[in-house]
Amino acid sequence: MNRRVVARRLVMIVVVTAAVWFMARPVVAEPTQTLSALGALGPGVFLFGLAVLMVGVVMTTLAWREPLQEIGEALSSGEALKIFAAGQLGKYIPGTLWSLLWQAGLAARHGISPTQIGLAFGVHALVSLATGAAVGLLAAGALLEGVRLVALIVAVLAGLLITPAAVSQGLRLLLRVPWLASRAAPVPTTVLVRSTLWSAGSWLLSGCHLWLIVHTLGAPLTPRVAMVSIGGFALATALGSVVILVPDGLGVREALLVTVLSTCLPPAGAVVAATASRLLLTAADLVAFAYGAWSARRDRSILPVTPGEAL
Numbered sequence: 001m002n003r004r005v006v007a008r009r010l011v012m013i014v015v016v017t018a019a020v021w022f023m024a025r026p027v028v029a030e031p032t033q034t035l036s037a038l039g040a041l042g043p044g045v046f047l048f049g050l051a052v053l054m055v056g057v058v059m060t061t062l063a064w065r066e067p068l069q070e071i072g073e074a075l076s077s078g079e080a081l082k083i084f085a086a087g088q089l090g091k092y093i094p095g096t097l098w099s100l101l102w103q104a105g106l107a108a109r110h111g112i113s114p115t116q117i118g119l120a121f122g123v124h125a126l127v128s129l130a131t132g133a134a135v136g137l138l139a140a141g142a143l144l145e146g147v148r149l150v151a152l153i154v155a156v157l158a159g160l161l162i163t164p165a166a167v168s169q170g171l172r173l174l175l176r177v178p179w180l181a182s183r184a185a186p187v188p189t190t191v192l193v194r195s196t197l198w199s200a201g202s203w204l205l206s207g208c209h210l211w212l213i214v215h216t217l218g219a220p221l222t223p224r225v226a227m228v229s230i231g232g233f234a235l236a237t238a239l240g241s242v243v244i245l246v247p248d249g250l251g252v253r254e255a256l257l258v259t260v261l262s263t264c265l266p267p268a269g270a271v272v273a274a275t276a277s278r279l280l281l282t283a284a285d286l287v288a289f290a291y292g293a294w295s296a297r298r299d300r301s302i303l304p305v306t307p308g309e310a311l
Contacts, residue, residue: 041276045216046283049209053284056206057085063127063198068120070187072112083107086292088285119174123187124195126167129238131199134159135207136235141227142263160200164192207233210257213276219264232260233277254278 041049058081065080075083087103100121104114137156141149168189175186207230219225240253254274261270 041213041279042216045212046280049212049280050283050287052209053206053280054287056202057088057284057288059198059202059205060128061085063195063202064120064124066191066195066198067123067127067187068107068112068117070191071120071123072107072116073110075110079110082292082295084292085288086295088289088292091285123167123171123192124199125241126170127163127192127195127199129241130163130167131160131196132203132234132238132241134163135200135203136231136238138227138231139235139260141231142224160196163196164189168192203234204230207231209233209280210273210277213273213280214261214265217265217269217273225264228260228264232257236260 061081061084062077064084065075065077068080069075083103083106086106087100100118103121104117107117108114134156137152137159140152168187171187208226210233211226211229214225214229215221236253236256239256254271257274257277258267258270261273265273
């Protein structure tokens with residue numbers, strides 16, 4: 001076994017171990033909440049929620065693929081899913097580079113350079129954050145009525161409409177840097193429109209798992225509760241991702257969710273719902289990572305790149 005293979009396997013072991021440790025910390029710290037959340041889920045809710053989140057992962061992958069194949073090379077949906085899924089555990093380690101480094105090695109096989117995938121990563125992050133914030137406005141639906149509620153929905157749609165143009169303009173300014181301009185292509189606004197639609201759809205669909213959890217805990221199955229659940233999930237997850245020193249927004253996301261969900265559940269129920277949502281998200285990330293790792297292994301590679309190689 002050559003040194004490169006040994007190094008890749010060691011890096012993989014370190015990354016997986018660190019990710020599992022960060023994922024397990026909340027469970028160890030709050031075992032009572034975790035047991036209550038598992039009881040609230042039940043087999044049916046767990047399987048449905050996991051299925052919804054997995055479809056959300058696919059939609060997020062398609063949103064990520066749109067700018068990537070314009071900046072770099074064309075990718076099929078299957079190829080994009082392999083690359084994206086392989087980096088899912090990386091987000092559970094503090095910092096933003098681990099997922100990117102993991103994905104860069106797989107992308108290199110398709111002629112996509114680290115610079116190109118890094119730029120695409122940034123574009124997708126902006127689209128995801130903007131659409132998450134726009135969909136997150138729905139969480140205010142529990143506090144508004146009549147004309148104000150209509151105005152809120154208009155604001156959500158307006159936020160989604162301006163996202164492609166705003167990101168496109170930002171990218172144009174960035175590509176004025178000669179070093180970047182020589183290594184990446186601009187992304188047409190039409191492509192960013194498709195990315196925005198996939199991203200918004202992912203937020204809306206993924207948030208349905210939380211709506212089901214909230215309903216299971218006693219909240220009525222009403223449009224207002226749906227707005228709070230779906231909007232709260234998008235807002236808390238998007239804002240949690242900005243806190244890059246905290247792996248996958250752990251703690252930050254849950255605190256925001258509890259605040260939002262307290263408008264339709266008792267405080268204790270909101271805590272259980274936020275914990276149950278985290279357990280489901282972790283399960284979905286593990287499934288996605290397992291698929292990406294299995295695909296890489298099938299292609300005769302366990303971890304295709306070490307941090308030094310990716311940089």
